[in-house]
Amino acid sequence: MKRLMASLTMALGVVAIACASDADPLKSSRWPDLQRQYLGEAPVTFDPRVEVLAPKVAEDSMNVPVTVKLQGLPDVRRVMVIADYNPIVKILDYQPLLARPGLSFRIKLQQASPIRALVQTGDGSWHAGGAWVDAAGGGCTAPSTGRSAPDWARTLNQVQGRVWHDGLNQRLRLRIMHPMDTGLAPGIPAFYIENLAIEDAQGQTLLKLETFEPISENPVFSFDLPDTGEALLRVVGRDNNGNRIDAKVQP
Amino acid sequence: MKGLRRTTISSLLVTAFAALAVPQVMAGVTDRDIENDAKSTNDVLTWGMGTEGQRYSTLDKINVKTIKNLVPAWSFSFGGEKQRGQESQPLVVNGKMFVTGSYSRLFALDAKTGHKLWQYEHRLPDGIMPCCDVINRGAAVYDNLVIFSTLDAQLVALDQNTGKVVWKEKIDEYTAGYSFSAAPIIANGLLLTGVSGGEFGIIGRVEARDPKTGKMVWMRPTVEGHMGYKYDADGNKTEIGISGTVNASWQGDLWKTGGAATWLGGTYDAKTGLAYFGTGNPAPWNSHTRPGDNLYSCSTVAIDVKTGQIKWHFQGTPNDGWDYDGVNEFVTFDLNGKRMGGKADRNGFFYVLDANSGKFERGFPFVKKITWAKGLDENGRPIYDPANRPGDPSKVADGKKGETVFSAPSFLGGKNQMPMAYNPGTGLFYVPANEWGMEIWNEPITYKKGAAYLGAGFTIKTIDDKYIGAMRAIDPKTGKIVWEVTNNAPLWGGVMTTKGGLVFWGTPEGFLKAADAKTGKEVWSFQTGTGIVAPPITWEQDGEQYIAVATGWGGAVPLWGGDVAKKVNYLNQGGSMWVFKLLK
Amino acid sequence: MIARLVSLLLLAGAALAAHAADFDYGLRPQQVAEDSWVLIGRTEDITRQNGGNIVNASFVVTRDGVVVIDTGPSRRYGEQMKAAIAMVTDRQVVRVFNTHHHPDHFLGNQAFDSVPLTALPATQSGMREQGGAFADNMYRMAGDWLTGTEADAARESAHAGRVSIGGHDFELLALDGHTAGDLAVFDRTTGVLYAGDLIFLDRAPTTPHASLAHWRHSLDVLSRLPVKRTVPGHGPVHDDGRGIAQTRDWLDWLDATFGRAAAEGLDMAEVMRLPLPPRFEGMPLARSEFERSVTHLYGAYEQQVMNTAAQRHLQQK
Structure with a gap:
């Protein structure tokens, strides 16, 4: 009965993540292949504690906001985000280290697709969650707007940062100037930020992030860290052409 | 000069003549020359190396024993920044090579040296809508003309010697989605062409023109319900009957945007007097919107070139729901004293039909996995597996996406x-x-x-991690795969076979390869520097046998996700003509 | 129980499909003043069931012929609107105004092709530049209702000022804020204001091309007119200032919500999940329009906060 009700809601277009289970609640035909590709033979549970917040419809396919929210899931070691039906499936690979395990970012979406977070905890097990986003499409094969601006190189890898404190946590928001070209627009090679890390004043790495082509142009990220008061935060990273990112954010 | 070719001393005379190295004005290409193209060795006058499309040459200087000495003679760059897919089969006429390039370009080269004689670049509007890359598959020659089609759906006839435009005609409006990229063919004094644009709901058709003037002679639609026409010298048209019967295999008005594009052109067999045109998918892809067989989509249509009437048709995929265009070339050949035709259909079945009547002789899979049909019935009609047709979106509650x-x-x-190619010596395709x-x-x-x-979405997948492409020798009498050579990336170039016991083909990885036609043993390969998506040719000049292929990766290569992308996304574009001969 | 529910659902689907199959928008002119008629659309999103009939289109029967204000979401709508006009008058249409370049307001233009199609210059260029993409999207959302529809941009420019047609004294107001060009038509003869999408009532406003500051300024201008009756772009015809008040309330709320969210450091997908105030909870499409507005507008708020903070904190190496 319960399952029948669930399938009815599905049919009515409401995607509800039921209890933890092994069957893909997003019912995507790509999932079995992607599971094999990214997780190999490792078991995975669809876990309601893994939440992907995203609009139902991508109003702007070049900038689809996504927040991965992981409440109540202990000891998160790794967060992989993928979009099943994007021509480049993998979006980012996040190691929270000392940071909180959730994060926010924006992506390019080529067509309607599930966006999934695959989360590995300290015991090695994988937990998955996701949301369908409908899209008219074309986000990945359009050239970046920065590409047509002649001075993209002048502002390349410039970082804007801002921190909000609440005594327990601090939220770090970064905006990095970068075209993030996918290589799929004719005649424009792939050009994207490959990795980012946040370090504290002592040089200790607080979080590490690998990023891929589907991240939106001039990416904006939000991370949540333990509040370290007035201590400096350092943003380091590089793109696939070896251009360095190195900036300090003063909370 | 053309007439001399068929005498035994012709090659000597040709040698002597060419030795003068004076590019004389020569007699033009005649219908007889074209009908004899498969047998003549010092030229290539037709797409298919003979209008029947066997891609077989009687040359044997290059053979299993000598091929180890096959080396480059020359290479020519198509130049510019326009290095997209090169799917063209060159022609060789009177020592001149005519090869089309991407972006509706045509090059005339000295076939012996690669020296450029002239080039024609068609001015294309920005709004052209080619489905699958800006390719062209080749030209036709007739009299003193070389004729090719353009991405904005025009036909251009150029003077073989000067490259000047002699005539130009519009096939249709590119703004409605029409384009054309196949090689025109010459059949019994007529220039036959099709149309591309099946993804835009255009109407497929075959047009016959006077090759010397471009004036229309007749037109035959390949969507059931549309009227055919013939034209008088002043261009006035009169009806010559509807193709099929209105609403017999289509419901409502859907036939008015029915697709069935004849985008790969056709073949012609002088023995049957029939031109064989393959037709593309019915529009739209979503088959639930168009119940019925949707004739003449996904078919081979045999047209009497004298009258412009459909003599027979054979439909591989009625009510297609998978984009299994039936455009694939119908290659006629002799089998047990009967004139037959072979076709390796996009739907995975190989069909052997009577070339005169279209009667189904036999059919069998030439790929290892076919899910959409359980097999063929005694008339060659597929036995569908209803579970493997994409689901009807109107049967889903929100109506947005079917199963x-x-x-x-x-x-x-x-x-x-x-x-593909057919070798009468081995009897294999x-x-x-x-x-x-x-x-x-x-x-x-x-x-x-x-x-x-x-009205469809898709993601393409590999079946075997090790390969997608497979060059297969197939026995039309038994349906047996005699040998195969697998290839990591999908094969996208054509094939040629010779009396020298060889089969030639190119790979996306850039190799032009040759194998023993009997055993499939690879005997030669050469890296051309970019992917090959075009068919090779061969001819003889001054006593030497030449092999040629256009190179340049591209074609209908969409943004394949996942495992297929890995096999192709590292391949680089190019755009060159490569020519080989035996080291002396 | 479940079986019955399923069959009910199927029945409902079949009924809708049957309705959609003859592509009849069921347009019935409602008189709002002397000579003045409105075709009221549903306060829904565009679907394959409603064919995009979510908009109000109007016409005024003057002595010299009919003035049309907005032509609806499709060629079919335009043609059926013409037939609806013929139900109340045998006079010819002499002028069409398009209030702005959104597709539900002008894709019926083809039906009035022989009539001067008139819009503000910013609207004309918007139709030319984005009309094709708008039409594609409308095909995607409404399906076969759109058959034969192509974007037909207005060819004549409208300018602010008075126009007298057949005894009706129209004041054209060249405003903006909902889009870069918003034409409001005020019939001083009847006191009816055709506000286009500057005014929504009981249907959440849309913001894909909006400037909140300009929009609020335009509402100020409209609120000073001696209006007896208002025809909003979407929602019911009304005689008081409710439409202006509610539209302004929504815009103010968006502005305040986005400003506060940005100051608190929320990211876009988090903002989309913020609760609606009770007064908007029951408003049709409030949740989905709010979600869309985050994409349209929030980036600027976020950037402003980043800019002011970053000036102090950023040390670029």
């Missing part, structure tokens, strides 16, 4: 545009096949002029 199914072959087909599948689903769709008319 997704896995289908093999993928929409790119067991075989696509790359032409050499088929460039691909093993892949797809996840496919249907969506609702409304026809909008000039907009893609699909």
